[in-house]
Amino acid sequence: MRITVSGSPGSGTTSLARYLAEKHGLRAISAGEMFRTLAKERGVSLAEFGTLAESDPAVDKLIDARQKETAEAEDDIVAEGRLSGWMVANADLRIWLSASIDCRTVRISSRDGEGEDEARRHTEERQACERGRYLSYYNIDIDDLSVYDLVLSSERWDVDGLGAIVDAAIASLHE
Template sequence: MRITISGPPGSGTTSLARYLAGKYGLDLISAGEVFRQLAREHDMELADFGRFAESDPSVDRMIDARQKEIGESTDNIIVEGRLSGWMVENADLRIWLAASLSCRAKRIAGRDGMTEEGARAYTENRQHSEATRYRTYYDIDISDLAPYDIVLSSETFGVDALGAIVDAAIACLARQKGRL
């Protein structure tokens, strides 16, 4: 089974991906983790590296191409990233997580040791940067949720509830494909 999990910064994609990978024994590839690692390798803050990526399309293209290659050629994988639902064309299940900007800013502030105001500004800038890059590089409107099979509110549901909803979807897909 190939599952993609996407959503804006702070929406809980990594938490859900880890939950599902652990429960089902799936491999996990995270575009965000690759991006963060590259920022560290370049000795740059994430926001600075995002601005660098705006001026050097090879950064995003390399991450996205690798994610697509691994996701499409590997069985039993979860591909987590903003564009994974667009990039992994043969995914069995594409999930988008949503939450308000204020909810996500609170999460990011708690996770990254920022003030909520700082996290909000950081998140808005990051979203704008990413949306611009995705439109420019791939002609993708990140707000278009058409590729996704399920859109869930991570503001309404915690990771266990999200996992239970996705569990039900996985069971339905398995029955449809004759795996049960």
């Protein structure tokens, strides 16, 4: 089984991917974690690294290619990342998580230890930067949700509620 979990920053994709990996014995791979690790290694913020990625397509293309190659080659995997639903051609289930910018800002502020105003500004800048890069590199409109099998509100349900919905979808795929 190959599952992709995508969504805007702070929507809970990492939490859901971890839940699914643990519950269903899947290996989790995360484009966001790769991106964060590379930013940290270079000693820059996510926003600064996003700006670098905007000027150097090799950054995104390396992360995207690695995730795509790994996810398409292995069975029993959950690929988490903004473009995973678009990039993993042989996915069995594609999920998009949504939440308002207000909700996501609070989560990101708590996670990253910055003020809510700063978190909101960074999140909006990051989204705009990513949207432009994805259109430019791959001709993908990240706001086009037509490739997803499930579009779920992580504002309405917590990770256990989301997990229960996805568990039911997985069970129906096995019937």
